[in-house]
Amino acid sequence: MANLYGRRCRLLIARQVAKDYRTLSIDVIEITDLRVAFKVRKSSAKEPNTAEVTVTNLSRTTRSALQEKGVKFQLEAGYEGTGIKRVFSGDVRALDHSRDGASWHTRLKSGDGERAFRHARVSESHAPGAPASDVVRKLADALGLGLGNFDQISTKLASSKFEQGVVTHGPASSELTKVLAKTGFTWSIQDGELQFQRDDLRIGPQIPELAPDSGLIGSPEFGSPVVKGGPRLLTFKCLLDADLRPGGRVSIKSERHTGVIRIWKVEHNGDTAGGDWYTQVEGFPSK
Numbered sequence: 001m002a003n004l005y006g007r008r009c010r011l012l013i014a015r016q017v018a019k020d021y022r023t024l025s026i027d028v029i030e031i032t033d034l035r036v037a038f039k040v041r042k043s044s045a046k047e048p049n050t051a052e053v054t055v056t057n058l059s060r061t062t063r064s065a066l067q068e069k070g071v072k073f074q075l076e077a078g079y080e081g082t083g084i085k086r087v088f089s090g091d092v093r094a095l096d097h098s099r100d101g102a103s104w105h106t107r108l109k110s111g112d113g114e115r116a117f118r119h120a121r122v123s124e125s126h127a128p129g130a131p132a133s134d135v136v137r138k139l140a141d142a143l144g145l146g147l148g149n150f151d152q153i154s155t156k157l158a159s160s161k162f163e164q165g166v167v168t169h170g171p172a173s174s175e176l177t178k179v180l181a182k183t184g185f186t187w188s189i190q191d192g193e194l195q196f197q198r199d200d201l202r203i204g205p206q207i208p209e210l211a212p213d214s215g216l217i218g219s220p221e222f223g224s225p226v227v228k229g230g231p232r233l234l235t236f237k238c239l240l241d242a243d244l245r246p247g248g249r250v251s252i253k254s255e256r257h258t259g260v261i262r263i264w265k266v267e268h269n270g271d272t273a274g275g276d277w278y279t280q281v282e283g284f285p286s287k
Helices: 060-065 114-119 132-143 150-158 172-181
Strands: 007-014 028-031 036-043 050-056 072-079 083-100 103-111 121-126 166-171 186-190 193-197 216-225 232-239 249-253 258-271 277-286
Touching: 007 083, 028 060, 036 072, 036 083, 050 072, 050 083, 083 114, 083 258, 103 114, 114 172, 121 132, 121 172, 132 150, 132 166, 132 172, 150 193, 166 172, 172 186, 216 249, 232 258, 249 277
Parallel strands: none
Antiparallel strands: 007 028, 007 072, 036 050, 036 258, 050 103, 072 083, 083 103, 121 166, 186 193, 216 232, 232 277, 249 258, 258 277
16 A cells, blocks of 8 residues: 555546547646545446536636536546546536635536437448347447447357347437347446446456555445345445446455455545545445
8 A cells, every 4th residue: 555645636628529529639728736626426327427526726717618518527536656547537517616715616517428328319220130239339339439348249249130120210328228238238438438248248457456455444345236136235445546447346355355346336536635535336246
């Protein structure tokens, strides 16, 4: 845990965004030396992840830039000893400025890929025998988001075919859910990229270890299942760790529980001025 010192945070604000819903323009505002407080909620559900970020004493120019339509931002956080990593990337959906004495506080509310989730539409006909991989790829293109781990599942999808053909028409997000239901996969948006999931799919190249001497706070505890009759969730808290992401796995070593957990939900809380700087995780025992 020796390297987990010296809080570091960077906020990148893109003033213009391309029509693909995810591209950051080259005209980016970088913020590293102001107070930033944040709460980021991410899960494996298809609904967009959310973030609320409060920045103190942004310049008038930057406050004005945030008023523009289609603004995106990226939040990165970490430590002086290990560097910073992306915690969240998304669309600004709500914004307000408030004054407290000499200080201005700007609060951003965001949804990850929310514009694509809400507004992207599709209208495609696929011939009989069309592989699910082709249909999913077309839907991903319509959403305009990154393909994420699509290559990891494309072969599995190709073996599932629509023998009678299929028509996808309407919101691309809803159509993607319908098509994937045939294959057993689910999907979510993680930092502007599509992430496809199934119980037998491993996401990420390695499984990090977490113990009291590497950031684990307290002991994991069992909670209620996500669905009635399902496995009980295991919850734990640790020092802020951007590597803990929905769909990934983490190896926990503690007095009360030792084993691998498949992450369902994470919540990152931070304040560069002190106080919060931790990650709360919910997940399922895994292999």
